[in-house]
Amino acid sequence: QVQLVESGGGLVQAGGSLRLSCAASGRTFSYYTRGWFRQAPGKEREFVAAISWSTAIIHYADYADSVKGRFTISRDNAKNTVYLEMNSLTPEDTAVYYCASTRIRTKAANLYDYWGQGTQVTVSS
Secondary structure, eight states, rough: OOOEEEEOOOEETTTOOEEEEEEEEOOTOOOOEEEEEEEESSSEEEEEEEEEEETTTSSOOOEEETTTEEEEEEEETTTTEEEEESSSGGGGGGEEEEEEEEESSOOOGGGGEEEOOHHHHEEEE
């Protein structure tokens, strides 16, 4: 079992920044990818970014086209935590943001095994 807990969401004005955190615990050793997804009201959950964990053989960071150049995913191995730095936020970024983990490199939500409870990000215009 893997437990994921997100934090850092909130209300921010357009053009502002937020940093989300996702702390993991449990049997995380073989879950090589940590991802961020988001879901806006009435929309499907969509991929935002993913990063390989230190136990992965190949290291990578993947982004959705809609966030490239604005969002940065990073990790702290010692804290077993992944971060999502979000800059130049727009109202279209408003959503519940979820952290998830999987054993493979993928952007498909249905292939992630464990999920956090989500954290709300609201961007006002």
